[in-house]
Amino acid sequence: MDKAKAKDVAASGLIARPESSEGAKAVGKYFFECFDKDGNLKWSAESKNLVVNVGLQYMAGTALDGATARITSWYVGLYGAGASNTPAAGDTMSSHAGWTEVTAYSEATRPAATFAAATTANPSVVTNSASKASFSINGSTTVGGAFLTSSNTKSGTTGTLFSASDFTGGDRSVVNGDTLQVTYTFSLAG
Numbered sequence: 001m002d003k004a005k006a007k008d009v010a011a012s013g014l015i016a017r018p019e020s021s022e023g024a025k026a027v028g029k030y031f032f033e034c035f036d037k038d039g040n041l042k043w044s045a046e047s048k049n050l051v052v053n054v055g056l057q058y059m060a061g062t063a064l065d066g067a068t069a070r071i072t073s074w075y076v077g078l079y080g081a082g083a084s085n086t087p088a089a090g091d092t093m094s095s096h097a098g099w100t101e102v103t104a105y106s107e108a109t110r111p112a113a114t115f116a117a118a119t120t121a122n123p124s125v126v127t128n129s130a131s132k133a134s135f136s137i138n139g140s141t142t143v144g145g146a147f148l149t150s151s152n153t154k155s156g157t158t159g160t161l162f163s164a165s166d167f168t169g170g171d172r173s174v175v176n177g178d179t180l181q182v183t184y185t186f187s188l189a190g
Contacts, residue, residue, distance in 0.1 A: 026051055026059065027123075028186040030146050030165045033132075037177030045172060047145065049165035049184075052091050055148075058160055071160060075110035075152045076133035076182045078102040079164070081142045081171045087164030093149055094157045099164070101155050104139035104174070109152040111135060113184055123189035137178040144171045146182055 028049035034042045051059075061068030078101065079085045085099035111133035118126040145166040151159025163186075174180055 025189045028163050031183040033181045035179045043172055045167045045169055047165045047168045049163040050087050051163045052161050053089050054092050054160055055162035071150045074113040075149055076113050077110045077147045077149060078143050079145050081144045085144045091161055093159050093161045102141055102143055103154045104141040105135040106138045110154060123187040125187045127185040129183045132181040132183050135180040137174045138176055140175045142171050142173055148184055
């Protein structure tokens, strides 16, 4: 009589990552359209923005710490030629050595950036595309980019600077009678 013994052995293991991984990515983009005095499109440009350090601090502060007051109005400003105007992460409205504001437009203040409600999808998107910031150009000048701030005062140095952006395709010229419309779109993805 033959006897056989059988034995099954199973082993398993689990490797766990003790930390979770979360991230958020903030991306902004400016879109520019320049129309001549007759309403014809002269040029358009699009550029990604730099959300400056105080802009990042504002987002984190209003979202989580409750100590930062919510800003309810935002405004778009223009700055000059990119060769002499370069925004940096440390820029603020009171200290931005890398760029100079362009004020050759007839509006008494910087145009408002009136945003629609943010979407609930991932990414969450907010834009002023339904109400573009509009500049009635009243002189010949070169525009190298734009910025978003909480102050509407032309050449003002107060308020919160949120972002700035150079044109990716180079500087653009505007002349008296042109209208420059600026759309800002910002998205936050998790």
